[in-house]
Amino acid sequence: MNMRVRAGLLAGAGLLVLAAPIAMAAGNPESILPPGLDDPAPAPAPAPAPAPAPSPASEPNANATPVVQDTGEGEGGDASGDDGEDSGGSGGGSSSRLPTLEELEALDTDELDELLGLKPKFDIPPAQRRSTSRVGILNEDEGGLPAVSLARQPQALVRAAIAGTQGRLVSRWGHITLRRALASRLAPPAGMSGSEFAGLRAQLLNRMGEFAAARAIAQDVDVDAWNGRLANAAVDAYIATGDVLGACPLAVLRGGYRDDAEWRMLRSICTAYAGEASRARNELVRMRESEDAEFNAIDVLLAQRFAGAAGLGNNTVTIEWDDVDELTPWRYGLAAALGATIPERLLDDAGPYYQRSAATLPSLPLSLRIDGARRAAREGIFSSSALVDLYSQVYAASGSDGPAGADAAQLRTAYIDADPAARVAALRSIWGDGAQIPHDRQVLTAYASARIPASDQFAADAGPLIASMLTAGLDRDAARWSDIVDEGGMAWGMLAVGLPDADGGVSSGAIDSFRDGDDSTGKRRTGMLVAGLAGLGRISSGTRNSWNRELNLELTRETRWSAAISRAGEVENAALVALLMGVGMQGDDWNRMTPRHLYHIISALRQSGLEAEARMIAAEAVSRA
Structure with missing residues (x-):
């Protein structure tokens, strides 16, 4: 693909000040940015007095660089999970009275570890902790944008632009361009913490359906440095990608940052995989038998089935969907990871989120993945080569059976037939007879279209051939048709x-x-x-x-x-x-x-x-x- 971008971008030059909400005129002139953009930046807080240096007894590694927990959310931040775990044990360390035997027996494992100072505060040794001064997964030499691009820009402008973008863009190539910027290894704007900057970007990537990229952004920050925004974005990405256990380090280090039903079930799953099968079993049984409406039966059953794979002995739990009226990301993510069959009546009413998630879940049947991949290709989440790979799996699994198999067979003909006319006929079959070719079909046939020789014989097909090639950026191949059209x-x-x-x-x-x-x-x-x-x-x-x-x-x-x-x-x-x-x-x-x-x-x-x-x-x- 000939899409080289000119190197040496001059980034970070000039301050852009936005004094009022940004207006949109694309069908609706109302501002789509969050309120408060035109509010003046708050005056900086006075610097706190320097704390006394810790004694050697209280600082095991005096040479290690401390990691500061970012608990602020800035504008529009999440209310939950901003504070770190309590540093003291039972009673906050205000009393020297030792607990009684009865009190000790009433404590669960987490509370006992906290009391005895055994609970880990981080999962990476101090010497190996990573700085949040630059966060991202694409360095500049890998195609990312310059690291200091936003370092000198007003944080209110950057925050409003990211938080105000709801996710879906009209353009496939616009989506690809925005994803590249969000995934680049960037320094945060002055006054914004690295954790908040990473959280804002991960949340937008989730809204765009780029769950794997959002997960990767979160994983580029040490878990003990996550704030509530980044933690929530990471959990959402883990669930959407079927990587349920990816959230377990957070459950261990920051278990109290949430207290909703799904988080408690997730913590029990992590407990099972940490070797505490009995405790996890008891917790899930209590949730299932609870009269609290917060615990839905299907959610707990899925959690029990998932935890059972860690040795609970109840991996034969029967999943009953009869009383389930709607899907949720939790139900879909766990069911997909377990390979459990989801009723078609629920899938038929499911929204775009589930199709985007399905596109990259290998545990799902290929028929479900194809539907999701077609949406992902239209929106820019899937590349042409990724879509071709998926159709190749369909052909390898079932040949030309079914609609997807028929398309895969035609795609194979479009690639390998010796006669260019037969290849063009196969492409026409994939595109269909409609006045407007579905965009995912054009993405699917991009590289096959590039193999058609530029000839007056196919001048009538030049339009769809060129449109298809440009979905994958094959501009040099499209240029061969300049003298034909x-x-x-x-x-x-x-x-x-x-x-x-x-x-x-x-x-x-x-x-x-x-x-x-x-x-x-x-x-x-x-x-x-x-x-x-x-x-x-x-x-x-x-x-x-x-x-x-x-x-x-x-x-x-x-x-x-x-x-x-x-x-x-x-x-x-x-x-x-x-x-x-x-x-x-x-x-x-x-x-x-x-x-x-x-x-x-x-x-x-x-x-x-x-x-x-x-x-x-x-x-x-x-x-x-």
């Missing part, structure tokens, strides 16, 4: 914005020809083409202004959001551009995007060094608007 057609429009190193500018006459063939409502597709060309600098200012008036696009109208993203582009801060792009691209489909927003996004991405992503987003807009 007619100027002003759909295929020409995608190439006009999608190809690198475009020769010369695009004339107003070519855009006029495109408009003549544009059958979209209100000539939306032409508006997106003009916005993309203008943002990429491929039409003159005169041509831009002429079409801006002709189509009433309002490209030059300024808002605080457009001013912020434009300034971030000018100073070449790709990470901040990506975060602000997420704010402006929210929605379920391209009807939520305006040409004006697209223009500012494409322009800022190009200026900040993300021209490849800008071109792919512009081509996607022309194809899908």
